[in-house]
Amino acid sequence: MAAxxxxxxxxxxxxxxxxxxxxxxxxxxxxxLLFLQVxxxxxxxxxxxxxxxxxxxxxxxxxxxxxxxxxxxTGVVRPHQRREGEFxxxxxxxxxxxxxxxxxxxxxxxxxxxxxxxHRHLWLRxxxxxxxxxxxxxxxxAIRHYFDDHGFLLVDAPIFTPNACxxxxxxxxxxxxxxxxxxxxxxxxxxxxxxxxxxxxxCFGPTFxxxxxxxxxxxxxxxxxEPEVAYLDLAGDADLxxxxxxxxxxxxxxxxxAELEILExxxxxxxxxxxxxxxxxxxxxxxxxxxxxxxxxxxDDFGGDEETLISAEFDRPVIVTHYPMSLKPFYFKRDPSEPxxxxxxxxxxxxxxxxxxxxxxxxxxxxxLEASLEAHKLPKEQFEQ
RNA sequence: UGCAGGGUGGCCAAGUGGAAAGGCAGCCGCCUGUUAAGCGGACGAGCGCGGGUUCGACUCCCGCCCCUGCAGCCA
Numbered sequence: 343m344a345a346x347x348x349x350x351x352x353x354x355x356x357x358x359x360x361x362x363x364x365x366x367x368x369x370x371x372x373x374x375l376l377f378l379q380v381x382x383x384x385x386x387x388x389x390x391x392x393x394x395x396x397x398x399x400x401x402x403x404x405x406x407x408x409x410x411x412x413x414x415x416t417g418v419v420r421p422h423q424r425r426e427g428e429f430x431x432x433x434x435x436x437x438x439x440x441x442x443x444x445x446x447x448x449x450x451x452x453x454x455x456x457x458x459x460x461h462r463h464l465w466l467r468x469x470x471x472x473x474x475x476x477x478x479x480x481x482x483x484a485i486r487h488y489f490d491d492h493g494f495l496l497v498d499a500p501i502f503t504p505n506a507c508x509x510x511x512x513x514x515x516x517x518x519x520x521x522x523x524x525x526x527x528x529x530x531x532x533x534x535x536x537x538x539x540x541x542x543x544x545c546f547g548p549t550f551x552x553x554x555x556x557x558x559x560x561x562x563x564x565x566x567x568e569p570e571v572a573y574l575d576l577a578g579d580a581d582l583x584x585x586x587x588x589x590x591x592x593x594x595x596x597x598x599x600a601e602l603e604i605l606e607x608x609x610x611x612x613x614x615x616x617x618x619x620x621x622x623x624x625x626x627x628x629x630x631x632x633x634x635x636x637x638x639x640x641x642d643d644f645g646g647d648e649e650t651l652i653s654a655e656f657d658r659p660v661i662v663t664h665y666p667m668s669l670k671p672f673y674f675k676r677d678p679s680e681p682x683x684x685x686x687x688x689x690x691x692x693x694x695x696x697x698x699x700x701x702x703x704x705x706x707x708x709x710x711l712e713a714s715l716e717a718h719k720l721p722k723e724q725f726e727q
Numbered sequence: 728u729g730c731a732g733g734g735u736g737g738c739c740a741a742g743u744g745g746a747a748a749g750g751c752a753g754c755c756g757c758c759u760g761u762u763a764a765g766c767g768g769a770c771g772a773g774c775g776c777g778g779g780u781u782c783g784a785c786u787c788c789c790g791c792c793c794c795u796g797c798a799g800c801c802a
Contacts, residue, residue, distance in 0.1 A: 372765085373758040392759070409752090424760060445737070449752040450763045452739045456794060512800095528802090553800060560801060645798085697802070 344416050349385035352429045355419045359434065362387070365467070366411045368450065376404055378433070380415055386469070388422065389415050389431040397435070404436055409446040410467070412439035473601035480598045482546075484590040485567050489544045494569060497536040499529030499545045512552035514562075525550035529568050534704070537570035544569040559646065559696060576685040576703045580661050583689050583699045584619045587659060591615045611692055614658045621661045624683070627652050643669050649696035659698070663687045672714040675703045 344359040352360070364382030371377065374393035379386055393401045407413070414437040422428035447461050448468065458465045465471055490496070502516070503526050514525040529545035536543035546567040553560060569582070591612050595602070602609055622630075631638045634651050638644070644652070653660055664683040667676060674684040686702030705711045715722050 368762085370761050370764060371758085372761055375759050375761075377761055377764095379762080388762080390760080394759090425762085445753060447737065447752090449738065451751045452763095454739080454795090457738070549802085551801070557797075564802075566802070647798095700802070 349380075349382050349387045351384075352387060352419050352431075356421065356429065357419065359416065359418050360431070361414055361416045362389075362431065363414050363439075364412075366407050366409055366413060367467075368409065369407060371405060376401065378404065378407070378415070380413070380431075381467070383472075387429065387431060389417060389433050391433040391436075396433070400433075400436060403438075404433070407438070408442050410464075411441050413437060414439060469604060473604040476601045477594060477598050477605070480594050481590060482565075484593040485546060487593075488586055488589050489546075489567070489569060492542075494542045494544045494571075495536070495540045497533060497540070497543045497545055498547060499526060499532035501526050501548060505531060514550050514552045527551060528566070530570070533568050533570040537572045542569070542571045574703070576663060576687060579701050579703065580619075580621060580663070580687050583661065583687070583701060584617055584659075587619075587689070587699070588615055588617055616658065619659050619661050619689070620656050621663060623664045624662055624666065625664070627662050630655055641666055641668065646694070646696055649690050650694045653690040653692050653694075653696070656692070659689050659691050661687050661689050667714075667717075670702070672718040672720060673704055673711065675705045676710070 344361045346363055347355055347360045349362065349364070362380055362382055364380045366378060367381040367386055368379040369377070370379075376391040376393075378389040378391070380389050381387075391401055391404055396404075415431060415433060416435040416437075417431040417433040419429055419431055422430045446464070448458070448464055466475070486496070502518070502523055504518075504521070504523055505526075513527065516523050516525065526549055528549055529547065533543050533545045536545075544567060547565065548563055549566045550563050551560070552562065569586075571578070571582070574582070592615075595609060595612055599609075625640065627644070628638055628640055628642075630652055631648055636648060636651055638648055652662065663686065664677060664680070665686055665688070667674070667682060667684045670684045670686050674686045677683040677685055684702060686700070688697045689699035690696060691698045705714060712722065715725065
């Protein structure tokens with residue numbers, strides 16, 4: 343048996359006999375010609391068998407292989423006879439490792455999402471899912487790199503926690519040996535404690551909201567990155583959000599162009615994510631809404647429709663600051679010149695994606711923080727530790 | 728939780744009171760360059776579940792279950 347190689351390395355082995363180890367992705371034939379598309383996780387390659395050249399019995403055996411059969415294919419790498427820049431394998435031998443126990447349910451044609459989700463473990467084998475996994479993995483890597491390279495210390499918050507402070511959505515409650523424990527809704531409180539210790543900290547991991555909600559904007563489980571920086575003011579926070587978004591998006595565009603192409607993602611909106619982002623105040627956002635006939639008034643929060651209207655005014659993400667305190671959590675610092683407003687910001691993404699980042703300057707005066715707790719009618723005792 | 732749409736062979740999908748289209752996959756066969764290949768053939772469901780109306784129900788009525796989208800909530 344020839345040296346085992348991965349499909350992504352075939353270019354380095356042209357003219358050489360190699361062995362692939364993978365699964366049968368698709369099969370086609372044309373009389374005495376048989377085309378087996380084999381995938382191995384790094385790519386898909388066409389393997390060709392011509393009956394008159396094939397060893398005794400091999401052609402007949404290969405002709406009826408089922409989709410997703412595990413196999414080893416040995417053959418010579420050569421340029422694709424019809425497609426420029428691609429390679430194919432002239433099959434010399436073929437070894438079936440295992441055959442599927444049932445007909446593979448996912449055919450090359452149309453399926454509904456519901457059906458595919460019922461076969462999630464197999465759906466993962468398809469090209470489109472590979473592309474999604476790779477884009478997501480790149481994004482996670484870009485996020486970690488950004489903070490690691492900018493002086494932040496990764497401080498992972500517990501996922502399983504007695505801390506129920508977020509309290510805004512329903513919590514997933516579990517029993518921890520007789521005591522209630524919750525799946526985390528946010529690592530923010532832990533990250534804040536860490537920032538006071540190390541200056542710049544971030545946590546990045548799964549968070550949970552027990553809403554029975556499954557829209558593109560809300561999930562019961564999602565990943566969230568939460569940086570906390572001591573002494574950072576609102577403008578500095580906006581700078582950070584802007585630099586961070588530009589950095590991670592450009593990295594994904596650069597390194598995952600092929601996958602975005604497979605997903606047929608129009609990248610022009612992503613390419614426009616460049617500094618500077620427009621920065622507007624909440625009051626200006628309200629004016630934009632009213633200009634478009636939306637009946638939002640000062641004091642109203644933005645829903646999905648409102649976020650879409652506001653972001654449509656700009657060709658890149660927009661940073662909205664200075665929301666009314668009444669709309670925001672108690673811990674934001676008040677604007678000294680206009681105490682009714684919070685020193686907070688939301689970053690709204692284009693294309694209807696809405697709020698992708700929320701943040702702001704924290705209250706650093708204990709008396710005001712306690713007053714704010716009271717104003718929000720929150721039980722002070724729960725926050726004393 | 729509310730509103731809207733939807734459950735028809737393994738998958739996708741027409742039909743909408745009177746004998747369940749079609750396509751794909753799977754199976755058999757033909758084809759020396761296929762790319763969701765093409766061509767031919769055989770096979771395969773009684774229409775989400777339970778009641779009702781009717782000579783007759785996939786189709787109409789009632790109840791229930793499940794799915795999807797949007798809204799709400801929120802990030």
